[in-house]
Each structure stands twice: as structure tokens, then as C-alpha cells.
Amino acid sequence: MTGAIPMETSTARPAARPMRADARRNHDRLVGEARRSFAEHGTDASLEDIARRAGVGIGTLYRHFPNRDALMNAVFQDALCSLLTRSRELAAAEAPCRALVEWLGAIVTHAGEYRGLAHALMSASRDATSPLTQCHQPLREAGAGLLRRAQESGSVRDDVSIDDLLQLTNAIALAAEQSPDDPELTDRLLRLTLRGLK
């Protein structure tokens, strides 16, 4: 019955029609080249360079990705997917506290994967409309579940929120990024934070 409500059809997103062959190819080349450039120069790599190296006009880049966040998003989507899978595995694990700790470690590692990503994540968290924030939303919810479980089991304080934890993990990733000569900084800061969770 409810499934037959007419509004459904207007609310449902239009079927994503397949891209024209050349558009599809350009799209993929851009994402690939952006991944290379981000890895090499950080996430503030020149967009013009990326377009040129992908053998495409700068306008084409903007047609596919209206802003830098959208491009970053496309680049990080793979990593995001596997993180989400891992999150769901952890949600089913026995020890709630250990699961949360592992999840936080994975988040820090992710944020530190590309130079500039941690900073972008922190800035993006301000507005909910940013594609970067949108795509991290499911991950945030998975983390919220892990945190709640750990709190209910009594192993983590009640007065911390998932947003506090995410801000802190991003901050730790950023700090580590600024001190590349100290590879254990991340671990030390994370351990410090975890102790504070009680």
C-alpha cells in the first residue's frame, strides 16, 4: 500500500543514465590522475595540472567535479568503502572497547593517508552540505554505534561524543602529518587520548 504512493516516483532519484563513452573515460582519467597528484603534492595539488596530466581541458574537470571537495571525494571513495565494511565487522565483534579502539586507529590512518586530507576533513565538518561530509556520514554513524556500545558496556566515559572523537582523531592525524620525522607520534597521541576515555 504505502509502496504505491505516487510521490515516491518524484522523490526517487532519476535513474543514473550511462555516461557517454568519452565522458566516462575522461572522468576515470581525472580521478586516477588526481589520486596520483594528491599522493605526490597533497590535496591542494593544482587542479590545472591534474587536468593537463589527464590529457583534458580544465573546463572538463570542472564539468565533472564542480569543486575540489567533489574531486577529493571521488578519489577517496574506495578507501571509504573498505573503512565502512571494516566498521560493520567491528560492530559485530565481541569486545566493544577493543572494537572502538581499533576503529579509531583505522580512522586516524585514513585521515593521514594523503597530505592535506586531515585538514580538509576538519574544515569540511563545518557544513553538512559539503560532499566530503556527506560521504563520511555513514562512517560517522558506524562510529557512533561503536561508541554507544562501548559506553553501555561501561568501558568508556559517558560524556564524550562521536564528534569529539572524530575531531580529535583528525587533529592527531594533522599533527602527525606536520611531523613526518616522528613516525610514532600518531600512536603516542592516540594512546594518550584513549587513556582519557577511561
Add this chain to the structure above:
Amino acid sequence: MTGAIPMETSTARPAARPMRADARRNHDRLVGEARRSFAEHGTDASLEDIARRAGVGIGTLYRHFPNRDALMNAVFQDALCSLLTRSRELAAAEAPCRALVEWLGAIVTHAGEYRGLAHALMSASRDATSPLTQCHQPLREAGAGLLRRAQESGSVRDDVSIDDLLQLTNAIALAAEQSPDDPELTDRLLRLTLRGLK
């Protein structure tokens, strides 16, 4: 005897000759206008704007301050001085742990005073030659003393360094800056960190 070693005279910095009157005036106007602009637009405010508002050519700005860090440094020197004074008071305080906690709070507040400052401090900490790092050196040493005292009194773990703490406080200030709608974030994150110090 040792006071009479001739090398002394060559090592001593040359007496800072007084600036020409117009140069002095331009210098002061630039610093004043930079403070205004940094407060309004963050520390990445346009240098050209600052020069124009100070009624000075852009070349004059560069003559006085070879790079943005140097200008920021001049702007923040006052705050730095009072922080250093406060640090020395705290070093003489009775309770070593409370002193350290207060100091860290003051540091976070300082780093959050201007939008962009926390980030600049984190980036600058990479190279010891940056004027921003140079000027924070005495402050770092004061903090190291406070930390050592707290550790010797047994109230703080031995396996944390002053650099870890500074990275973390800068990171917390940065996180707070990105969430202006949550004025208590700084306090919560700082408390969390402090608990981790044991």
C-alpha cells in the same frame, strides 16, 4: 676573567640602530593593520590589503617583513611576552600538576586567538629556522620545565614529551576553530587529553 674574552665583542649582536622616523612609523602602521586584518580575516589575510590599508606600498611591507611568518610574529609578540611572564609565575607555583594544566590551557587559548594561527604554528614547527618557531622557543622551554616538574612529582606519566603536548594543544585549538558553534569543544577535548596524562 672569562668576561674579557675578545670573541665576546664579535659574537654580540650589533647595536640595533634606531630606524629612520618614516620607516619606524610605517613599521608600526603595518603591524597595527596586520593585527586588525588577521583578527577579521584570519592569518591568511591578503598582504596587499594590509599594505594598502596601512597607506604603504606593497614593497614596503616586504622590506620590513620578508614573509608572512615574520609579520605574524610581530603581531603576536605582545601576546607571547605575557604568556612567557605567566609561564615563569607558574614555574614558581606550589602545585606542579595544576601549574602544567593551567599552562596548557593558556597555550590553547593563545593558539585559538586568531583564525589560522593554530595551523601556522603546527606547520612552522617543522623547521627550526622559521621565525614563528624561533619566537615560541622560550615558551617551549618554559613548558618543558613545567612538564618535568609535574613528572618528578609523580602526577604526570613519564612517557610524554613537551612536543607531543604542544602538537596536541595546537591540534585542539585547530579543531575548535573549525567548530565555532561549539564553544565548549576546547574545554572538553583538553580535559580528555589531561585525563590521559594520568
Add this chain to the structure above:
DNA sequence: ACCTGAACACCGTTCAAGT
């Protein structure tokens, strides 16, 4: 000695013209 501002190099973004 110090100041000025035109000139240069660079980057992000838009949009009219082309296929």
C-alpha cells in the same frame, strides 16, 4: 636608506565557441 607601484608568475573559475 627607504619607498613606490608596475611587472611577473601563478592559480582557480567561467563561458563562448566548437564537435
Add this chain to the structure above:
DNA sequence: ACCTGAACACCGTTCAAGT
């Protein structure tokens, strides 16, 4: 429908000419 690249706006930095 999609692509191209010239054009625009902006910013940091330098340097020859001026006082």
C-alpha cells in the same frame, strides 16, 4: 551532450626607478 582553452579575477613577490 560534452569538450576546449582563452579570458578574467586575484594574489604573492620582485625590482628598477624615484625621494
